[in-house]
Amino acid sequence: MKIAITTTGDNLNAPMDARFGRAQKFIVYDLDSNSFEVVDNQQNLNAIQGAGIQSAEAVAKTGARAVLTGHCGPKAFRALSAAGIKIYNISGATVSEAIEKFRSGQIAEAVSADVEGHWS
Amino acid sequence: MIIAIASGKGGTGKTTISVGLAWALGSSAVLLDCDVEEPNAHIFLAPEFQESESVNLLVPLVDESKCTGCGLCGKICRYNAIAMLNQKPLVFSEMCHACGGCALVCPVGAISEVPRAIGVVERGFAGAVEFVHGRLNIGQVFAPPLIRAVRKYAKADKITIVDSPPGTSCPVIAAIRGSDFVILATEPTPFGLHDLTLAVEMTRALKIPFGVAVNRVGIGDDRVRRYCAEQNIPIVLEIPDDRRIAEAYSRGEFLTDAAPEYGALFKALPERLANMARGC
Structure with a gap:
């Protein structure tokens, strides 16, 4: 199973990006093969509107089945849910710490958006 | 003639001027409150609404x-x-x-277009003044189509006064486009000057003749005045920083209630502005 983690960097030691829609990058991590790829989200960083929706579309294209991020707004939540992608809110961790927490079942699945749109 | 009252900064007197002008002109005025996100001219004019229409956008429905x-x-x-x-x-x-x-x-x-209501246009009279405003539905963020629906009630044979939203973005453009003259309301403070310069750039880009109304004269400094002089922008109206005017406003009364001398000034204003627009 693949999971997507929002990040500001391009390796597993990089800090997470607290934002989902305007996250700088996604690390798409394959839990089975322990390999990952970096997906740039630059085009959504500067979107006039609907960054969360487009980020959800970008994540869906990678085949990820779960998103680990700081915060997720209502439109992104609706889009991710429509794609069957689960959302996990986690803050202040590096990418690898987030993956370990997810793997050991320490983070609960979000059941709704945890912030309004444009929260930052 | 269409006179739009706009401003970069909010709270500089657009509505004070709009309703004061409309009230002074009486039956020759149509007031269009185009600040559809937070219309407030009706609080002063207390119009009786005779008609209300829903404004819709066509949005996609996927089969x-x-x-x-x-x-x-x-x-x-x-x-x-x-x-x-x-x-x-x-x-x-x-x-x-x-x-x-x-x-x-x-x-x-597979895509058909279905109407989605974004707000209403309400029309009526406040005394002899014809009154139209738009109210954007709660949760809607897309104001220009509703503003354009209000703007359709501009009358060629009357003085149409457009009370614009503040700022310099799409809703403001939708409100002031097609006007014969724009009054940019500001206050003589650094903040007022900063946002005035943005509003001036916008109005120049739209190629509409304009002048400045300085409200609360007496506070701040003289930089707005100096800026207007340097840029050859006429100051068409000045309103002093007078507690009586603020008190009247807070009671929902007109500028002319607190300062009756503005009645004659407002009555003469459309012709002055028309002359300026013609370059006289």
């Missing part, structure tokens, strides 16, 4: 039995209102600007 999941609709949408997820378009109609592009590019005719 999933016809959709092949090609994704062209999502690609053409500049406003990210359609996401392709699991080969199915998911429409966020609140993001839609109703351009119709998605229905046009759909190769199998």
